[in-house]
Amino acid sequence: MEKVRNPKSAVRNNVTAIIMAAGKGTRMKSERSKVLHDVAGKPMLGYVIDACQKAGVKDIVLISGANYPEIREFTRITYPNGGIKIVIQKKQLGTAHAISTALKAKIKYEEIILILSGDVPLIEPDTIRNAINEFTIEKPGGIILTSKVDNPFGYGRIVRDAHGFIESIVEQKDATPEQQEIDHINGGVYIFNREYLKKYISRIKMNPLKKEYYLTDIAGIMAENGIKIRPLTVAYAEVAGINDRVQLMEAGKMKNKKTLERFAKNGITIVDFDTVFIDENVSIGADTVIQPFTVIRGSSRIGKGCNIGPFAHIRPGTVIGDNCRVGNYVEIKKSTLGNNTFVSHLSYIGDAELGSNVNIGAGTITCNYDGFKKHKTIIGDNVFVGSDTKFVAPVKVGRGAIIAAGSVITGDVPADALSVARARQVNKEKWALKRRKKK
Ligand code: UD1
Numbered sequence: 306m307e308k309v310r311n312p313k314s315a316v317r318n319n320v321t322a323i324i325m326a327a328g329k330g331t332r333m334k335s336e337r338s339k340v341l342h343d344v345a346g347k348p349m350l351g352y353v354i355d356a357c358q359k360a361g362v363k364d365i366v367l368i369s370g371a372n373y374p375e376i377r378e379f380t381r382i383t384y385p386n387g388g389i390k391i392v393i394q395k396k397q398l399g400t401a402h403a404i405s406t407a408l409k410a411k412i413k414y415e416e417i418i419l420i421l422s423g424d425v426p427l428i429e430p431d432t433i434r435n436a437i438n439e440f441t442i443e444k445p446g447g448i449i450l451t452s453k454v455d456n457p458f459g460y461g462r463i464v465r466d467a468h469g470f471i472e473s474i475v476e477q478k479d480a481t482p483e484q485q486e487i488d489h490i491n492g493g494v495y496i497f498n499r500e501y502l503k504k505y506i507s508r509i510k511m512n513p514l515k516k517e518y519y520l521t522d523i524a525g526i527m528a529e530n531g532i533k534i535r536p537l538t539v540a541y542a543e544v545a546g547i548n549d550r551v552q553l554m555e556a557g558k559m560k561n562k563k564t565l566e567r568f569a570k571n572g573i574t575i576v577d578f579d580t581v582f583i584d585e586n587v588s589i590g591a592d593t594v595i596q597p598f599t600v601i602r603g604s605s606r607i608g609k610g611c612n613i614g615p616f617a618h619i620r621p622g623t624v625i626g627d628n629c630r631v632g633n634y635v636e637i638k639k640s641t642l643g644n645n646t647f648v649s650h651l652s653y654i655g656d657a658e659l660g661s662n663v664n665i666g667a668g669t670i671t672c673n674y675d676g677f678k679k680h681k682t683i684i685g686d687n688v689f690v691g692s693d694t695k696f697v698a699p700v701k702v703g704r705g706a707i708i709a710a711g712s713v714i715t716g717d718v719p720a721d722a723l724s725v726a727r728a729r730q731v732n733k734e735k736w737a738l739k740r741r742k743k744k
């Protein structure tokens with residue numbers, strides 16, 4: 306059979322992505338660089354880089370500023386295979402100045418330049434791929450991603466000519482009351498032909514109000530020179546920009562909703578979209594039910610037919626088998642649960658390996674941390690753990706063993722044994738009665 310190449314995996318060798326991330330992010334009021342704040346469990350900048358890479362754009366240039374050390378550290382850890390170039394824009398004199406700085410750096414740029422904003426994180430790889438396709442086929446001077454929104458406040462407004470091409474972009478501060486009514490906004494993602502970009506960016510003048518060079522001014526300049534820039538309208542959720550922590554929260558909710566919808570369409574019941582938060586790389590099997598107030602983080606994996614929550618907290622590194630139950634007020638961290646294993650109430654399971662058909666009684670805790678190091682708790686198949694048990698790790702429980710309720714297990718338990726590790730009960734006959742009579 307002939308091998309069909311998956312167009313989705315095609316690498317775009319003729320595109321360089323430039324991601325603008327040098328801004329101070331003043332409105333975040335944060336010590337941390339704005340683009341490194343998390344949205345639904347992942348730094349904004351990570352989404353933008355991932356979207357480029359998933360769209361097949363491997364040639365990536367990041368524009369950093371005072372946040373260079375943080376950005377370099379983030380890319381070093383998150384993208385260890387390298388390939389991401391970082392330039393420094395010493396003074397943040399606006400988005401056009403940022404792009405000019407990048408273009409002047411000793412970097413080879415491909416013929417198509419894709420410009421993205423580090424604070425517009427929810428852009429989909431498919432959208433980037435489509436935009437590049439359309440650019441390649443139509444060969445306009447540029448394509449700008451735009452959206453129609455209910456509340457355009459703060460965004461650049463798209464002014465179009467009679468043919469629907471972009472005539473200019475007007476920023477919030479410069480917009481006349483009439484222009485402020487325009488609900489068609491600039492999404493902050495652009496595709497340009499490299500030569501046009503180089504030529505016309507140099508003609509951008511400083512904005513007298515903000516004393517910045519606006520990349521958006523290139524639209525008007527290109528239009529005046531007869532070069533066509535086409536708007537490509539996408540859903541607002543993809544181009545929602547984050548300037549402050551209200552928008553950060555809103556973007557997190559939008560991202561979470563998308564992730565939950567994907568799960569729901571794949572046969573997973575999520576009882577309440579408003580109180581369940583699941584990171585995008587989590588995987589969940591069909592017919593699993595996620596109850597309200599549940600948080601699932603990292604790249605955790607959950608099998609088929611499980612019941613998770615309400616009020617469950619599943620932290621990174623967790624792998625849960627099929628037909629398991631993780632109930633209310635249960636926290637699981639970096640642990641494995643075999644099939645048909647139940648942790649139904651009020652427990653902390655950390656750095657543990659639980660086999661299949663294990664029943665963990667209410668209030669069980671793995672004491673995994675000795676103040677210096679984390680230690681493992683290993684529990685074999687078919688083990689029954691009575692309520693209120695503490696496992697002082699490192700500790701191993703052999704398969705089929707039973708742990709008596711209230712035990713503090715500090716040593717290994719052999720297979721099929723009963724382990725009781727608590728003080729014996731003492732009953733003093735009539736003691737209470739005598740005490741009352743003394744009074
Ligand atoms: C910008 C657009 C606006 C658009 C919106 C989309 C301009 C002038 N305006 O506005 O039309 O609707 O994005 O979200 O471009 N940056 C630098 N260096 C600088 C300045 C900014 O790298 O000197 C980076 C920022 O870190 C940020 C991005 O560029 O990631 C956008 O800058 P920001 O100041 O947030 O622009 P907006 O006011 O949101």
Ligand code: CA
Pocket residue numbers: 424546547548
């Ligand atoms: Ca912004």
